[in-house]
Each structure stands twice: as C-alpha cells, then as structure tokens.
Amino acid sequence: MQNHLKQKLQLYTAADFIEQRWKNGRGSTLELAKGSDYAPADVHSWRFSIATLSENGSYSNFAGYQRTQVMLEGDTVQLDFAGAKKIQLHKLTQASFRGDQAVSCSLATTRTATMLNLMTASNYLQHRLEVVSHCGPLVDLSSKVDLLFVYALQEGLTVQVAGHCVRMKSGQLLKIDRVTQSKISLSVSAGKLPDTALAIIIKLFRDH
Template sequence: MHPFDVETLTAGRWRNGGGATREIVSWPVGAEGFAWRASVADIDRDGPFSAFPGVDRTLTLLAGDGVRLTSPGAFDRLLDQVGEPFGFSGDLALSAELPGGACRVLNLMVRRGSRTARVERVTGTVTPAAGHAGVLYVLRGRWRAGADGRLMTGGQGVWWDADDEAPGRAVAPLSPDAAALWADVAPAR
C-alpha cells in the first residue's frame, strides 16, 4: 500500500482558474494516458468542468457546503453530503456551481472498458479484493493500514494497484468516530 497525505501533495491549478487538483495516483504511473486516476480537487468558484471522453467519473464531497453539478439534458445534482458519491460519464459537458463557497471533492476516474469503480463511505475494516486497485481516504477518526500498521487520520490514506500483493492489505478503524471513503477499482469484464 502506498500512503499519502493530501496536504503534502502538489496542487496544480486548473486551466480555467476555477480550482486546483492534488493527484493521489494516476495508473500506470508515468504513462501518457491513465487506466484509473484518483485526486482531490479544491473547487474555488463556479464554472465549467473539463470533459474526459471515454472516462467514467465519481465525485464525492469531502469538505464545504457542496457543489451543484449540471449537465444540460442529463442531470442537475447537488452534492451536499460529505461522503456521498455521485457517478457520471466524463463525456458530458458539465458545469459546477458553489452555493455555499469553495469545497473539496475526491475525484475518481476510470477508463471505460478497462476498469470499473465503486466508491462508498465505510466505517469498518476494508480488505481489498485480489486483482483490484483502489484508494482509501480517511474522512475522520483514526485508521491503521497494511502489514506495517501505518496510522492515518483525516486527509490521509493509502492507494494500491491490482499488482500489489494481497496479504496484509486490510485497513481498519481504530476509533469509534472513524469514517473513510473506499474506492474499489476492478478490471472491466
């Protein structure tokens, strides 16, 4: 498992100036195109989102009052509950509105036909399936990850690839208030 702390990840500004992205992982690492990618985005103002043709996306609110995502003729959705994922096609023209000011989201993207993804809020032990990749992002509380027993708190987490060894990959809560997001990335069938 590969640890991360969002606050130590390099933030890259969006081309339209509406936010910044902190990349957790883009797999395969160093490749021109990704099979799957996880990042944390700070959305600073209303505006368009970039399209990602051939990609399925899942956004999950991490902090702030929320973001309204609109794609004409497809959906108009207010994400205002921390930890509630929303999946949509990256092919769609999309705009964001911030009814309560800036917010932070987890953005998971998978190349359609190559991978599928499921994001859920968890409060109990997570053991990734062999052959699956993914990310565990701590929302609150204390967690322990992997065979080395790495301790994590809010804004920290781990990611793994399908080729990482399965033994010892369980991630477990250590406090009664523990909550996390688990993004399971599976090979497409």
C-alpha cells in the same frame, strides 16, 4: 513488514501531492496520485485529486474517462448535466459521470466546497466508491477487485493488511494490491468520534 507485502502497499502523503491548473484554466487541483496499472505506460488508468470549488462554472472535458466526485466539505453543490439531469451533492455524497459529459456546478452558498475526484480510463478500469463509518474487517472484497485504495477521513486511522498495520493521517491515500485484499480491517487509535466517517474505500477493477 515483509518485503513482498511492502511491494503491494503504497502510502501517498502531502509530500507526494502536486498542485496543477485545471484544463479550463479557471482554478487548480491538488493531485494526490495517479498510475498506469493495467494500461500502457503513457496512459493514466487512474487518478485521484482534490478540487476546491469557490464559484459556479463548467467542468473540464476528460473524454475516455469515468469520473466520480465525493464532497468532503461544504454546503450543497448542484451538478447540471446540460439540462438533462441535475444532482445535488452534500457532505460525503457522490456523483459519477462520463468525463466527456457537459457538466456545470452551482454552489448554494458562498462557502467553498472541497471535492475528492477519481478518474479511471474507461478502456482499462472501472471503479466504485464507498464511505465507511465502522471499524473492523472490510467486506465484499471479491477476486474481481484489482486495486483497492483507502482515503483517510480521520486522524489516526489504522489499516491492517495481512497482519501488518499502516497508520494514516486524515487526507492520506493508501494503495493496496489485490493480492492482499482478503485480510484488511480498519481501526482508529484514539477512538472513533460518534456519527463520523472513517474512510472512503475505492475499488478498481478490470472487465474480466
């Protein structure tokens, strides 16, 4: 892989993940990656983590951040926004909300739920998430997208970036700089299983 392209790609694997206690002390989360892109060095402008929900409870306060959760595994989880509204999450559905909102969760069954969490600092970055179920080129990668992430949902996912291939395992995260985003496609080496998702595509962008 050419050096200039290698500098635009970063693959986060299990060796990079760090387990951390929740701010409210009621559990722990697996931090996948975080960074300070487009923000001061002491500010985390983005952060990915995996949380396992095993009981009902309240979410921690992350004022100044926008949050999105995607359910990876589990039965129905209901998010209650202090009685103002309620959102039910099912597998591979998502909910977005401000980090300072009062949110509590209720599990429909005793089965634990696994959530992919993304937080971006509202003063520096915004984000959008999309679950992708098809192989081929990624579309709608406009010049306004500053950073692109791919979270693999299947073993053997291959991300082709500007003619170079990055092989991923399920649960790994790939960061791609916007310079290379116009030539990105997905494939699965062993063949895609029917009715299954390939990856979660995350777009981070500044207010231009």
